[in-house]
Amino acid sequence: MEILRLEAIHRTYRQGEAALDVLRGAEFALMPGEAVALVAPSGAGKSTLLHIAGLLERPDAGEVIVAGRGTSTLSDTERTRLRRDEIGFVYQFHHLLSEFSAVENVMLPQLIAGLDKSEAKKRAEQLLTWLGLPDRGTHRPTELSGGEQQRVAIARAVANAPRILFADEPTGNLDIVTSEQVFEALFKLIKATGLAALVATHNLELAAQMDRRITLRDGMIVEV
Ligand SMILES: Nc1ncnc2c1ncn2[C@@H]1O[C@H](COP(=O)(O)OP(=O)(O)OP(=O)(O)O)[C@@H](O)[C@H]1O
Numbered sequence: 001m002e003i004l005r006l007e008a009i010h011r012t013y014r015q016g017e018a019a020l021d022v023l024r025g026a027e028f029a030l031m032p033g034e035a036v037a038l039v040a041p042s043g044a045g046k047s048t049l050l051h052i053a054g055l056l057e058r059p060d061a062g063e064v065i066v067a068g069r070g071t072s073t074l075s076d077t078e079r080t081r082l083r084r085d086e087i088g089f090v091y092q093f094h095h096l097l098s099e100f101s102a103v104e105n106v107m108l109p110q111l112i113a114g115l116d117k118s119e120a121k122k123r124a125e126q127l128l129t130w131l132g133l134p135d136r137g138t139h140r141p142t143e144l145s146g147g148e149q150q151r152v153a154i155a156r157a158v159a160n161a162p163r164i165l166f167a168d169e170p171t172g173n174l175d176i177v178t179s180e181q182v183f184e185a186l187f188k189l190i191k192a193t194g195l196a197a198l199v200a201t202h203n204l205e206l207a208a209q210m211d212r213r214i215t216l217r218d219g220m221i222v223e224v
Pocket residue numbers: 013014015020022040041042043044045046047048049
C-alpha cells in the first residue's frame with residue numbers, strides 16, 4: 001500500500017486582486033522504498049507541493065493521506081505529531097546547528113522525541129556510517145564540506161525513522177561530483193530502509209537515476 005497519497009490538491013495564492021492557482025487538482029501516490037524525482041520549471045509549484053504533502057501547509061482543497069491516515073480533519077497538534085513520526089525534510093541549505101557536532105545534530109531530533117541519550121548516539125553514528133561519514137561524527141558543520149553537511153542533514157532528517165523523506169533541491173548548492181555522492185548516499189539509505197523519497201531537483205542526470213519522474217503541468221502532477 002502507498003505510504004503517501006495526494007487527492008485533488010488545490011492551492012491558490014492571493015495577492016490583492018490577483019489569484020495564482022499553483023495547484024489545481026494534483027494527484028499523486030508514493031510507494032514505500034520508492035525514490036521519485038520532481039522536476040519542474042522554477043515557479044511551477046514544487047516547494048508548495050512539498051510543503052503541502054509534508055503537512056507543513058494545508059491545501060485549500062483536497063486530501064493528503066499519510067500512512068493511510070487522512071489529514072484534513074486533524075488538528076494542528078495532530079498534524080505536527082504525524083509529521084514528526086512519519087516525515088523527514090531536507091532543504092537546499094543544511095540548516096545544521098553550528099555549535100553542535102555532526103553526531104549531536106543527528107541526536108537532537110531523537111532526544112526531542114524522548115529517546116535515551118545512548119540510544120540516540122548509537123543511531124546517529126550508525127546513520128552517519130551508512131551515509132559514508134564514519135569518521136566525521138565529532139566535526140562541527142563548519143569543519144565539513146558542503147556534500148558532507150548535506151549528508152549529515154539527511155541523517156538528521158531520517159533520525160526518527162520517518163517513512164517519507166521530502167527533499168527540496170538537496171544538491172542545489174553543490175557541484176556535480178558532490179551532488180552525485182550525496183544522491184548515492186541517499187539512494188543507499190532508501191534501499192536499505194524502505195524509505196520513500198520525493199526529491200525536487202533541477203539535476204536531470206540525477207532525476208534519471210531515480211525510480212520515477214514527475215512534473216507539474218498546469219497545476220497537475222504528470223508522470224514523465
Ligand atoms: N506565500 C506565497 N504567496 C504568494 N505567492 C506565492 C507564495 N509562495 C509561492 N508563491 C508563488 O507560487 C508559485 C509557486 O511557487 P513555488 O515556490 O512552489 O515554486 P517552485 O516550483 O518551488 O519554484 P523554484 O524552483 O523557483 O523554487 C510562484 O509563482 C510563487 O511566486
